Amino acid sequence: MSMIEFHDVQKYYGDFQALKNINLTVEAGETAVVIGPSGSGKSTLIRTINGLEPIQDGKLIVDGYDLADKKTDPNKIRKNVGMVFQHFNLYANKTVLQNIMLAPKIVLKRPDKENQELAMSLLEKVGLASKANSYPRQLSGGQQQRIAIARSLAMRPKCLLFDEPTSALDPEMIDDVLNVMKDIARDSSMTMLVVTHEMGFAREVGDRVIFMDDGQILEDDTKEQFFDGEPTNERARQFLSKIIVHK
Numbered sequence: 001m002s003m004i005e006f007h008d009v010q011k012y013y014g015d016f017q018a019l020k021n022i023n024l025t026v027e028a029g030e031t032a033v034v035i036g037p038s039g040s041g042k043s044t045l046i047r048t049i050n051g052l053e054p055i056q057d058g059k060l061i062v063d064g065y066d067l068a069d070k071k072t073d074p075n076k077i078r079k080n081v082g083m084v085f086q087h088f089n090l091y092a093n094k095t096v097l098q099n100i101m102l103a104p105k106i107v108l109k110r111p112d113k114e115n116q117e118l119a120m121s122l123l124e125k126v127g128l129a130s131k132a133n134s135y136p137r138q139l140s141g142g143q144q145q146r147i148a149i150a151r152s153l154a155m156r157p158k159c160l161l162f163d164e165p166t167s168a169l170d171p172e173m174i175d176d177v178l179n180v181m182k183d184i185a186r187d188s189s190m191t192m193l194v195v196t197h198e199m200g201f202a203r204e205v206g207d208r209v210i211f212m213d214d215g216q217i218l219e220d221d222t223k224e225q226f227f228d229g230e231p232t233n234e235r236a237r238q239f240l241s242k243i244i245v246h247k
C-alpha cells in the first residue's frame, strides 16, 4: 500500500479552484519536495493530506484512510501523519519538554518515563537538550522550529509534512533547521513531503521534485531529471531559469 494516493482530486475555496485534477502517489519512505511559484497550491496540497483542508472531488487515500469519506476521522490520520508549520505553533505556556511530551502522553498514552526519555533523545538530535526547561518565548525562531520538529517526531509518525518550515526564519537560522531535516531524511524510513522555496535542500535531499503551478502538478521528476536535465514543462523551465539567475 502506498502512503499517499491522490486520484483526480479537486479542491475549491468557494468558486476558486485551488487544486486541479491532482494525481500523485507517494510511497512509504520517500522524500518528495514540492516547489512552485507563490499561490500555486503547494500548501493547499499538503494540507489536504492530513485533512486540514477538505477536498471536493476525487479520491485521497492516506495511510489506508479515505479522506473523501466524511466518516473518516482525520485524527486517525494525524496520529501517523505529522505536520511542521511555517509558524512553529508551539504551546507558549508549556516548557520545551512539555511541548514534546504532550501529544504522545494524551494521544498515545505513552508512559511518562519512556515519554521523557524519547523527548530528551529527540532534543539531543535537534541540538537543543540544554533548552528542555525553557519556554518557547526564550528561544530564537530557528530553535523553536527545531523543537516543533522534535515534537512531531515524538509521535513516531509514518509520514511528516513540512509546510515552508524555513520561510518565517531569519537567514542565519535556516541552515540549522534544514540540517535537522536532512538528518531525518537520511536516517529514517519515514515518508517526508516538504513544501519549500529552498532549492539547495530540494537538490540535495528530495528523492522526487514535484513542481506545481496554477493548482496543477506540472512536473514530477527525480531531482536529477529536474535540476540537471530539462523539465519538459515550459513553466517549470522558466521557474528553474529564474532560480538559477538568483542563486
Ligand SMILES: Nc1ncnc2c1ncn2[C@@H]1O[C@H](COP(=O)(O)OP(=O)(O)OP(=O)(O)O)[C@@H](O)[C@H]1O
Residues within 6 Å of the ligand: 013, 016, 018, 036, 037, 038, 039, 040, 041, 042, 043, 044, 045, 164
Ligand atoms: N482559505 C483560503 N480561502 C480562499 N483562497 C485560498 C485560501 N487558502 C489559499 N487560497 C488561495 O489558493 C491558492 C493557493 O494557495 P496556497 O497557499 O496553497 O499556495 P502556495 O503555493 O502554498 O503559495 P505560497 O508559496 O505563497 O505559500 C492561492 O491563490 C490562494 O490565494
